[in-house]
Amino acid sequence: MTPDMELALAARAENIAIVRHALGGFGEAFAVPEPKLSDIRLAVTEACANVVVHAYPEGDEGPMEVVASMRGDELTVLVRDWGRGIKPRPDSPGLGLGLSLIAALAEQVQLGHDSNEHTEVRMTFALDEERLGVNGHSP
Amino acid sequence: MRGRAAEEHRHEQAIGNLTRVRVANGPLVEPVLRRVVSMVLARADWPVDRLDDALLVCDALCAHAPAYASDGRLAFSVQADEHEAELRVLELTADGATELVRDTMLPVVGNVLERIADSVSIEPERHGEGSQLVIALSSS
Numbered sequence: 177m178t179p180d181m182e183l184a185l186a187a188r189a190e191n192i193a194i195v196r197h198a199l200g201g202f203g204e205a206f207a208v209p210e211p212k213l214s215d216i217r218l219a220v221t222e223a224c225a226n227v228v229v230h231a232y233p234e235g236d237e238g239p240m241e242v243v244a245s246m247r248g249d250e251l252t253v254l255v256r257d258w259g260r261g262i263k264p265r266p267d268s269p270g271l272g273l274g275l276s277l278i279a280a281l282a283e284q285v286q287l288g289h290d291s292n293e294h295t296e297v298r299m300t301f302a303l304d305e306e307r308l309g310v311n312g313h314s315p
Numbered sequence: 316m317r318g319r320a321a322e323e324h325r326h327e328q329a330i331g332n333l334t335r336v337r338v339a340n341g342p343l344v345e346p347v348l349r350r351v352v353s354m355v356l357a358r359a360d361w362p363v364d365r366l367d368d369a370l371l372v373c374d375a376l377c378a379h380a381p382a383y384a385s386d387g388r389l390a391f392s393v394q395a396d397e398h399e400a401e402l403r404v405l406e407l408t409a410d411g412a413t414e415l416v417r418d419t420m421l422p423v424v425g426n427v428l429e430r431i432a433d434s435v436s437i438e439p440e441r442h443g444e445g446s447q448l449v450i451a452l453s454s455s
Contacts, residue, residue, distance in 0.1 A: 178339070178388075179337075179339075180338065180339045180343060181336070181337070181338045181339070181343060181347060182336065182337040182338075183334065183335070183336050183351075184334075184335040184336075185333070185334040185335065186331060186332070186333075190358060191334070193354055193358070194334055194351055194354045194355065194358075197350040197351065197353070197354045198336065198347050198350055198351050200346075200350060201343070201345075201346030201347035201348075201349070201350040201351075202343060202346070202347060204346045205341075205342040205343045205346050205347070206342075
């Protein structure tokens with residue numbers, strides 16, 4: 177499946193805003209309804225925040241990749257890192273709500289690895305029929 | 316560029332201030348390119364006037380670059396600090412970067428990219444036979 181959009185950038189907190197805005201552009205092009213787009217941005221923000229906080233040892237910097245694909249009425253977003261994977265971390269600075277929040281916002285969430293053993297969070301969002309009434313095309 | 320070499324290249328490119336984006340040709344190009352460039356320059360504290368100039372460059376690229384994208388998707392990278400920014404249109408066909416500069420020529424005005432940017436140059440792709448268009452901008 178060829179993605180519609182791929183972003184690769186350093187896993188830094190300040191770069192999450194770039195991802196969020198790029199998704200805003202994606203949503204505009206596909207006429208994704210704003211309430212749904214807001215949910216998508218929040219879920220992807222959480223997944224990116226997980227990468228920034230957990231993927232790389234403190235002091236190291238690595239890449240973060242976001243891949244978005246629209247197929248029919250379904251949007252899949254992958255957030256991928258090249259780090260140490262998703263593991264329980266007792267010293268986590270976060271509240272530990274990230275994955276629960278993502279699970280609540282997305283129709284489907286899969287945690288795993290790609291063919292190169294990079295850690296990835298795959299989120300699938302079902303877009304309601306309202307979108308196709310506004311813009312039935314796929315770029 | 317495929318497989319491991321592509322992976323290593325992407326890894327190398329993603330580190331630092333570089334943001335690299337690839338989008339399918341069509342309606343995605345303009346909203347994504349404009350927003351990413353806006354965010355990168357805003358974060359680098361660019362003045363609004365120069366940020367707007369950079370968006371004029373984006374508009375010209377969105378209008379013409381997809382025609383020269385080598386695989387039906389437009390790839391670009393952007394990096395900036397408070398003084399300088401570099402916008403690269405990547406993975407163009409072998410003559411794509413040259414043709415793209417030619418396409419952005421306007422009667423009387425001249426070349427839009429060259430009028431706004433500090434420099435416009437063409438480089439070969441690091442892997443393969445394609446070309447890149449490199450646009451350098453300054454914040455003042």
